Amino acid sequence: MTNRFTNHKITDKELSELDSLAKICRADILKMTTLAASGHPGGSMSSIDMLLLLYKFANISPDNCRSLDRDRIIVSHGHTSPAVYSALGRNGFFDIDEAVSQFRLAGSIFEGHIERSVPGVEWSTGNLGQGLSAGCGMAVSGRLTENNSHIYVIMGDGEQQKGQICEARRFAVKHKLSNITAFVDYNKLQISGSIEDVMPQNIKDEYIADGWMVFEVDGHNHKQLFDTIKKSKEVDRPVMILAKTVMGKGVSFMENIAGYHGKPLSEEQLEDALGELGIENNLEHYKKMRKEFRFNAKQHKIPKYEISVNTGQPKAYTVETKMDNRSAFGNALTDIIQHNSLKKSNTPIAVFDCDLAGSVKTDKIKKEYSEVFFESGIQEHHTATCSGAASVNGVVSFFADFGVFGIDETYNQQRLNDINGTNLKVVTTHVGMDVGEDGKTHQCIDYIGTLRNLFGFKIIIPADPNQTDKAVRYAAANYGNFIIGVGRSKTPVISDENNKPFFGEDYNFEYGKMDILRNGEYPLFTHGAMVPYALEVQKILKEKDVSLKVINVSCPVAVDSKELNSLIDTDVIFTYEDHNKYTGIGSLIADKLLESGEKCPGIVKFGADKYAYSGKPAEVFKLMEIDPESVAEKILKSIK
Numbered sequence: 001m002t003n004r005f006t007n008h009k010i011t012d013k014e015l016s017e018l019d020s021l022a023k024i025c026r027a028d029i030l031k032m033t034t035l036a037a038s039g040h041p042g043g044s045m046s047s048i049d050m051l052l053l054l055y056k057f058a059n060i061s062p063d064n065c066r067s068l069d070r071d072r073i074i075v076s077h078g079h080t081s082p083a084v085y086s087a088l089g090r091n092g093f094f095d096i097d098e099a100v101s102q103f104r105l106a107g108s109i110f111e112g113h114i115e116r117s118v119p120g121v122e123w124s125t126g127n128l129g130q131g132l133s134a135g136c137g138m139a140v141s142g143r144l145t146e147n148n149s150h151i152y153v154i155m156g157d158g159e160q161q162k163g164q165i166c167e168a169r170r171f172a173v174k175h176k177l178s179n180i181t182a183f184v185d186y187n188k189l190q191i192s193g194s195i196e197d198v199m200p201q202n203i204k205d206e207y208i209a210d211g212w213m214v215f216e217v218d219g220h221n222h223k224q225l226f227d228t229i230k231k232s233k234e235v236d237r238p239v240m241i242l243a244k245t246v247m248g249k250g251v252s253f254m255e256n257i258a259g260y261h262g263k264p265l266s267e268e269q270l271e272d273a274l275g276e277l278g279i280e281n282n283l284e285h286y287k288k289m290r291k292e293f294r295f296n297a298k299q300h301k302i303p304k305y306e307i308s309v310n311t312g313q314p315k316a317y318t319v320e321t322k323m324d325n326r327s328a329f330g331n332a333l334t335d336i337i338q339h340n341s342l343k344k345s346n347t348p349i350a351v352f353d354c355d356l357a358g359s360v361k362t363d364k365i366k367k368e369y370s371e372v373f374f375e376s377g378i379q380e381h382h383t384a385t386c387s388g389a390a391s392v393n394g395v396v397s398f399f400a401d402f403g404v405f406g407i408d409e410t411y412n413q414q415r416l417n418d419i420n421g422t423n424l425k426v427v428t429t430h431v432g433m434d435v436g437e438d439g440k441t442h443q444c445i446d447y448i449g450t451l452r453n454l455f456g457f458k459i460i461i462p463a464d465p466n467q468t469d470k471a472v473r474y475a476a477a478n479y480g481n482f483i484i485g486v487g488r489s490k491t492p493v494i495s496d497e498n499n500k501p502f503f504g505e506d507y508n509f510e511y512g513k514m515d516i517l518r519n520g521e522y523p524l525f526t527h528g529a530m531v532p533y534a535l536e537v538q539k540i541l542k543e544k545d546v547s548l549k550v551i552n553v554s555c556p557v558a559v560d561s562k563e564l565n566s567l568i569d570t571d572v573i574f575t576y577e578d579h580n581k582y583t584g585i586g587s588l589i590a591d592k593l594l595e596s597g598e599k600c601p602g603i604v605k606f607g608a609d610k611y612a613y614s615g616k617p618a619e620v621f622k623l624m625e626i627d628p629e630s631v632a633e634k635i636l637k638s639i640k
Helices: 012-036 041-057 078-090 096-102 131-145 163-174 203-209 222-232 267-277 283-291 325-340 363-368 380-390 403-409 411-419 433-438 447-451 465-477 528-542 561-566 585-596 617-623 628-639
Strands: 072-075 151-156 180-186 213-218 239-244 322-324 349-353 373-375 396-402 424-429 457-460 481-485 490-492 515-518 522-526 548-552 572-580 602-608
Touching: 012 041, 012 078, 012 096, 012 222, 012 267, 012 283, 041 072, 041 078, 041 151, 041 180, 041 222, 072 078, 072 131, 078 096, 096 283, 131 151, 131 163, 131 180, 131 349, 131 380, 163 203, 163 380, 203 213, 203 239, 213 222, 222 239, 322 325, 325 349, 325 363, 325 424, 325 465, 349 363, 349 380, 363 373, 380 396, 380 403, 380 411, 380 424, 396 403, 403 411, 403 424, 403 447, 424 465, 433 617, 447 457, 447 481, 447 572, 447 585, 457 465, 465 481, 490 528, 515 528, 522 528, 522 585, 522 628, 528 548, 528 572, 528 628, 561 585, 572 585, 572 628, 585 602, 602 628
Parallel strands: 072 151, 151 180, 180 239, 213 239, 349 373, 349 396, 396 424, 424 481, 457 481, 522 548, 522 572, 572 602
Antiparallel strands: 322 490, 515 548
16 A cells, blocks of 8 residues: 555545545444443544544555554544544454444453554554654654655644643754654644633644644545645645644534533434434444453554664773763663664664763764764653654664653653553663762652553663673663663772672673672662662671671562572661662562562661752762761661
């Protein structure tokens, strides 16, 4: 199937067929929302004409909906799922009767907001304002995979109030993503009433001001829509089509009524509405089908693609090396990109930055591999979504940022990436109190506690440059979402008791495995920037004839209970981190021990019990009473 917007003139027969099908789809929308007694019929009925046209003429079909060279249709206002399901079902992507009967039914793939498990759905949406960012990510991936696909993004007018859309507009223009055509369903109503009353804005001029070409059309006129889309192909910049529509279009008593944004019809109203549309009322048939539904977990599987990444050879830093882990990350990623570019068959890598290349150490990539480097400016929300969407369309995405921005500020976006099953590698530098002088606003002391809420993200907090290097290469080669968290300060290369690099050439990174850095009696669990401090605690206590077993927990959410229990043979254990001590590794280890039921020693947690101060990290740790001397003293008191 080819893109018929560029080489086809729509015929009267096709227009007549679309008009007839639009009525059938409106009936589908009303039936499924009435049957479920919930949903959003009003906006679905105003958007359906655009969706029908796109799924009929764009280069996407049931046969190619998983191929990289297909066109993408992203529906940002995911609450219009009834329209999406009807348009897809009527175009053969699945059995429309299943969508109508199973809408919003527990266990069905036809959920209240669209999900990627549904054939033809490109991005799970519903958190408004993220669809255009996802479209930008898909345009980026198309450029890197050299697929000449077009990206269509349909949005509501109310969600234009979202700031992330402004970020996406600017990104699209900066990076010349002229293969994006966006639509705004301009019915002028949102949940609380008129968009002018809720939050007035000038949608058309805002797009023009950011450099977009804007066309205005009747959003229910299929010929106008077709001809305008065709015209947009001749424009060498992103295009927005402002489609003037009617909420509840097609049913007289629903039209222009804001209440029908999220209110289904009663069965009596449905009878009247279907009469207006000239469509049979077979609701009883769908009620019967709904009762016969059987849950199948396999239907919820999200599509993935195979990746092939040449990660090169790990670098080996000596014990004399004085380097921060963020520089080790930058070196590793640059090396991976260099090796990966040697073969056409390798999966492309995209690097996303938010005005911090020099700090997060991707500046060499920006200089030497600019074709894979995408500067986003101070637009973290857009960048998180954009990088995630790119990663499910044939590339491996790296998004490097400070912890408070890449994790805390963008939590909602990372959550949606998780739901979408992305292949995103988020590398956050400047995590923990190691940020020091930047003060409490920039000290990300909740990077584990926040991310442990996301079911699909793997978390790696490496101890030194050698482990960082190996962790970055591991994440690049393995499909899935990873967070790699590193501090700002220079970190000594961790040595073994023979003064050889612990994570040297013979070390193989295994996700979830803990590392015994020093053997001893009392376990002290630590990670990341605190590893050197933990080793200092061990030295202090050794002089006092107290033996500590220092254990590096680089993968805190993947601790194995059996391995954990094997490391404990005392009635008290200790954890040490520059993280909120109530939500970090201390809590994770306590949970694991309680769940296993094998050993339940006392646990003493050393970490942040309040927001910290601005100053050099060692001085801040002293004020917070987690410097090596203070920790050693408290451990002595705990074991006596």
